[in-house]
Amino acid sequence: DQQVKQNSPSLSVQEGRISILNCDYTNSMFDYFLWYKKYPAEGPTFLISISSIKDKNEDGRFTVFLNKSAKHLSLHIVPSQPGDSAVYFCAAGGGSNYKLTFGKGTLLTVNP
Amino acid sequence: EAQVTQNPRYLITVTGKKLTVTCSQNMNHEYMSWYRQDPGLGLRQIYYSMNVEVTDKGDVPEGYKVSRKEKRNFPLILESPSPNQTSLYFCASSSFSSSYNEQFFGPGTRLTVL
Numbered sequence: 001d002q003q004v005k006q007n008s009p010s011l012s013v014q015e016g017r018i019s020i021l022n023c024d025y026t027n028s029m030f031d032y033f034l035w036y037k038k039y040p041a042e043g044p045t046f047l048i049s050i051s052s053i054k055d056k057n058e059d060g061r062f063t064v065f066l067n068k069s070a071k072h073l074s075l076h077i078v079p080s081q082p083g084d085s086a087v088y089f090c091a092a093g094g095g096s097n098y099k100l101t102f103g104k105g106t107l108l109t110v111n112p
Numbered sequence: 113e114a115q116v117t118q119n120p121r122y123l124i125t126v127t128g129k130k131l132t133v134t135c136s137q138n139m140n141h142e143y144m145s146w147y148r149q150d151p152g153l154g155l156r157q158i159y160y161s162m163n164v165e166v167t168d169k170g171d172v173p174e175g176y177k178v179s180r181k182e183k184r185n186f187p188l189i190l191e192s193p194s195p196n197q198t199s200l201y202f203c204a205s206s207s208f209s210s211s212y213n214e215q216f217f218g219p220g221t222r223l224t225v226l
Binding site for chain 2: 006032033034036041042043044045046049051089093097098099100102103104105
């Protein structure tokens, strides 16, 4: 059973426009959510996180929105830059075992 | 520099030949974990460790072993590798003091089992 879902395998946007990456989850017990970015031949790197008691967290060009009633979160990147082209993973966690459950990832391509 | 290192980065082996992928972190993190990444399946947890001598299974532990004898090291052992273990493997670590278990990942090990 896939508890964290990223239903769009890929997304293509123009440089300067907004990128919106989506993530849905099924487990209402998750306490926090994270986004990771992954370039080819590198490990994932942490991007931004949000607690389940918040609905928005912003860090520079990156904003994560959480809609608990819909069990949905999204990552907004504004403005998008070619260097943002990467695979983005949504992850969710909580509980005593510190486990993170990852989605399958979305490949973002930002075209110059 | 704070980092997670993995060795080797690339490995081609044959079915049944035991191998070990090493993982080391220099951040004094309590938590360490192994993941595999496969096309269309994302990152799946293999094993994790909450501290020295404390390990537990993740979602896909079959065919793998781990040990945590020192805080900084968390090797992944494949006693008898099979072709379905061909994958990209990542080691990660985090501190219990982090708010949301932000995990630091190693650069990955690409394993091919023939």
